[in-house]
Amino acid sequence: MSSSAREAILAAAKRTAQARGYGGLNFRDLADDVGIKAASIYHHFPSKAELGTAVARRYWEDTAAQLDAMLAETADPVRCLRRYPEMFRKALESNNRMCLCSFMSAEVDDLPDAVKKEVQTFADVNVAWLSKLLVAAGLANSKKSQQRARAIFAAVAGAQLIARSRSDISLYDTTIDSYRAAGLLPK
Amino acid sequence: MSSSAREAILAAAKRTAQARGYGGLNFRDLADDVGIKAASIYHHFPSKAELGTAVARRYWEDTAAQLDAMLAETADPVRCLRRYPEMFRKALESNNRMCLCSFMSAEVDDLPDAVKKEVQTFADVNVAWLSKLLVAAGLANSKKSQQRARAIFAAVAGAQLIARSRSDISLYDTTIDSYRAAGLLPK
DNA sequence: CGTTATCTACCAAGTGTTAGGTAGGGCTTG
DNA sequence: CAAGCCCTACCTAACACTTGGTAGATAACG
Numbered sequence: 001m002s003s004s005a006r007e008a009i010l011a012a013a014k015r016t017a018q019a020r021g022y023g024g025l026n027f028r029d030l031a032d033d034v035g036i037k038a039a040s041i042y043h044h045f046p047s048k049a050e051l052g053t054a055v056a057r058r059y060w061e062d063t064a065a066q067l068d069a070m071l072a073e074t075a076d077p078v079r080c081l082r083r084y085p086e087m088f089r090k091a092l093e094s095n096n097r098m099c100l101c102s103f104m105s106a107e108v109d110d111l112p113d114a115v116k117k118e119v120q121t122f123a124d125v126n127v128a129w130l131s132k133l134l135v136a137a138g139l140a141n142s143k144k145s146q147q148r149a150r151a152i153f154a155a156v157a158g159a160q161l162i163a164r165s166r167s168d169i170s171l172y173d174t175t176i177d178s179y180r181a182a183g184l185l186p187k
Numbered sequence: 188m189s190s191s192a193r194e195a196i197l198a199a200a201k202r203t204a205q206a207r208g209y210g211g212l213n214f215r216d217l218a219d220d221v222g223i224k225a226a227s228i229y230h231h232f233p234s235k236a237e238l239g240t241a242v243a244r245r246y247w248e249d250t251a252a253q254l255d256a257m258l259a260e261t262a263d264p265v266r267c268l269r270r271y272p273e274m275f276r277k278a279l280e281s282n283n284r285m286c287l288c289s290f291m292s293a294e295v296d297d298l299p300d301a302v303k304k305e306v307q308t309f310a311d312v313n314v315a316w317l318s319k320l321l322v323a324a325g326l327a328n329s330k331k332s333q334q335r336a337r338a339i340f341a342a343v344a345g346a347q348l349i350a351r352s353r354s355d356i357s358l359y360d361t362t363i364d365s366y367r368a369a370g371l372l373p374k
Numbered sequence: 375c376g377t378t379a380t381c382t383a384c385c386a387a388g389t390g391t392t393a394g395g396t397a398g399g400g401c402t403t404g
Numbered sequence: 405c406a407a408g409c410c411c412t413a414c415c416t417a418a419c420a421c422t423t424g425g426t427a428g429a430t431a432a433c434g
Contacts, residue, residue: 019296020294020296020297021208021210021293021294023208023210023211024210024296024297096295096296098293101352102293102348103293104352105348105349105351105352106208106285106289106290106293106348106351107207107208108283108351108352108354109206109207109211109283110207110211116352119352120352120353123349123352123353147361147362147364147365148365148368148369150349150358150361150362150365151342151346151362151365151366151369153345153349154342154345154346154348154349154362155338155341155342155345155346155366155371156345157345157348157349158340158341158342158343158344158345158346158348159338159341159342159345161289161292161293161341161344161345161348162292162310162337162340162341162344164292164293164295165288165291165292165295165303165306165307165310166307166310167295171337174334174337175334175337175338175341177334178334178335178337178338179338179342179371181335182335182338182369182370182371183369183370183371184342184366184369184370184371
């Protein structure tokens with residue numbers, strides 16, 4: 001398939017960026033991962049900035065699709081909201097990785113503008129999805145739902161970061177439990 | 188004073204690491220900041236790893252002192268807990284910087300072990316302080332207080348990260364408000 | 375043949391780090 | 405007190421290596 005190299009590069013870059021960030025991405029290691037030479041990557045992406053942009057865009061697209069799939073699977077909005085933290089848990093399960101966009105949020109000062117834009121879109125996608133479900137669940141009126149959604153998003157991202165720093169996924173689980181106990185997430 | 192260069196290096200390195208992380212720290216730019224040459228830094232710190240360790244250690248020591256000062260100033264535990272988010276707000280106020288240890292938590296995979304240890308101590312310091320106040324405020328029994336404290340710490344760090352990604356401090360404030368509304372932080 | 379995908383080989387810039395030197399202040403000792 | 409000495413704090417210059425990126429040749433293949 002002609003685009004399989006491109007896809008392999010995107011997948012490998014995503015994996016690396018989830019562990020080492022945008023700054024930790026480099027063409028030699030990436031090429032080794034994929035099984036080609038560094039210069040060959042330029043046949044698929046004209047620069048690191050454009051590769052990063054493509055990776056971040058693909059990341060929120062995939063996330064949006066997974067969220068939609070979750071909603072299709074668990075129609076009840078309260079139960080679906082309860083499942084939201086599963087998303088961020090998966091990254092930790094995958095070798096203690098974290099959300100690519102959380103990492104890149106830390107790196108904003110060194111990010112090309114196009115990459116930054118995609119990172120922000122990731123947040124928008126999550127907040128919009130959470131907001132929609134909060135309204136559907138009757139847990140927030142449409143005025144406050146966005147703010148409340150952002151709080152959930154931020155809190156879950158924070159829990160992931162803290163758990164990652166100790167490579168301890170149980171820290172993530174207990175923190176999410178505390179969010180539920182406090183009423184930030186539905187019980 | 189003989190140690191003023193050392194202090195100047197530590198202060199400049201802290202500022203940079205709060206904006207670009209450990210990976211974004213480099214001896215040339217750091218030396219320029221301080222007004223000396225890169226090689227001169229080695230007179231005060233034997234390696235980047237040891238500089239990073241000293242910076243991170245100083246960071247949690249300063250934070251611990253600030254938290255103690257806050258407690259001395261605001262003896263009432265509930266009111267003191269309410270003020271906790273001020274700590275993380277200050278970093279955002281300082282040119283959209285973030286908590287050095289949140290940034291380094293993302294970078295764990297590329298951190299020397301000694302640096303990682305100091306980063307974890309920063310979390311311990313915050314959780315211990317919050318835990319103590321939660322107990323004093325009667326908001327958690329001593330069994331659950333640590334877990335609850337970690338949830339607050341993680342949520343506040345997450346709020347800071349999200350606000351930073353958009354360089355919008357009002358996003359931080361509204362997210363903290365939502366934490367209070369939800370009952371994660373006292374009202 | 376021409377397009378697509380990959381290669382080898384290279385470059386300039388930037389990285390942490392080392393070697394070796396210099397200016398000056400304070401110490402000891404004749 | 406002066407001479408010698410060492411230590412602190414800084415310097416210039418270079419090292420080995422990594423980085424993103426480019427030029428041009430070479431396959432593979434319809």
